[in-house]
Amino acid sequence: GQQVMQIPQYQHVQEGEDFTTYCNSSTTLSNIQWYKQRPGGHPVFLIQLVKSGEVKKQKRLTFQFGEAKKNSSLHITATQTTDVGTYFCAAPYNQGGKLIFGQGTELSVKP
Amino acid sequence: SAVISQKPSRDICQRGTSLTIQCQVDSQVTMMFWYRQQPGQSLTLIATANQGSEATYESGFVIDKFPISRPNLTFSTLTVSNMSPEDSSIYLCSVATHLRRDYNEQFFGPGTRLTVL
Numbered sequence: 001g002q003q004v005m006q007i008p009q010y011q012h013v014q015e016g017e018d019f020t021t022y023c024n025s026s027t028t029l030s031n032i033q034w035y036k037q038r039p040g041g042h043p044v045f046l047i048q049l050v051k052s053g054e055v056k057k058q059k060r061l062t063f064q065f066g067e068a069k070k071n072s073s074l075h076i077t078a079t080q081t082t083d084v085g086t087y088f089c090a091a092p093y094n095q096g097g098k099l100i101f102g103q104g105t106e107l108s109v110k111p
Numbered sequence: 112s113a114v115i116s117q118k119p120s121r122d123i124c125q126r127g128t129s130l131t132i133q134c135q136v137d138s139q140v141t142m143m144f145w146y147r148q149q150p151g152q153s154l155t156l157i158a159t160a161n162q163g164s165e166a167t168y169e170s171g172f173v174i175d176k177f178p179i180s181r182p183n184l185t186f187s188t189l190t191v192s193n194m195s196p197e198d199s200s201i202y203l204c205s206v207a208t209h210l211r212r213d214y215n216e217q218f219f220g221p222g223t224r225l226t227v228l
Contacts, residue, residue, distance in 0.1 A: 031215075033216055033217075041221075042203060042219040042220065042221050042222050043154065043203075043205075043219045044219070045216040045217065045218065048215075048216055088153065088154070090217075092215065096142065096159055096167070097141070097142045097144075097159075097207040097215050097217075098144070098156060098159065099156070099217060100156075101153045101154045101155075102153065103152075103153045104153050
């Protein structure tokens with residue numbers, strides 16, 4: 001079945017360092033979504049990418065969708081302690097609005 | 112967006128018993144989903160809750176174990192039946208307010224943390 005692979009599983013950074021998580025699929029995706037889950041919280045939608053090669057920015061966060069629409073990345077510049085949490089990519093599969101989630105990347109930031 | 116509440120927020124249950132989790136949305140929504148998130152793991156879709164008809168289950172999940180109701184467009188329940196310790200997990204409901212290709216993000220409830228002894 002369809003899978004969305006996400007790496008790395010964990011990332012520990014010093015505050016101020018950059019962070020990147022990657023998401024890959026073996027099949028072409030219609031879109032890709034990114035969610036953030038704070039410790040003890042629930043996933044919160046961050047952004048959706050639809051177009052080939054699309055790049056979107058939210059303050060220090062930069063999201064990219066590959067030209068072949070099979071991969072995506074989330075890059076955080078100059079991490080802060082508020083960035084702590086697990087970042088998930090998610091892609092639609094089959095029909096009916098269902099999503100398949102990547103394994104997630106847990107980010108910890110040392111002040 | 113949508114505001115979603117879940118009850119209970121957490122529970123500790125004995126094996127062999129059942130627990131019903133409620134999900135309430137503040138507006139009518141197109142799609143409602145139930146997920147399971149085991150400790151330190153990603154989200155796994157259990158089923159799509161269909162209004163007025165039987166839920167659509169994903170591979171590995173069956174109606175006898177996880178019966179779901181959705182009587183209207185703002186409410187759904189998930190029952191975890193005949194529980195065992197392996198059912199200890201966080202159960203999340205989510206909704207999608209649109210199904211457009213470029214606009215179909217999901218909004219999640221706060222989750223129900225279930226511990227089975």
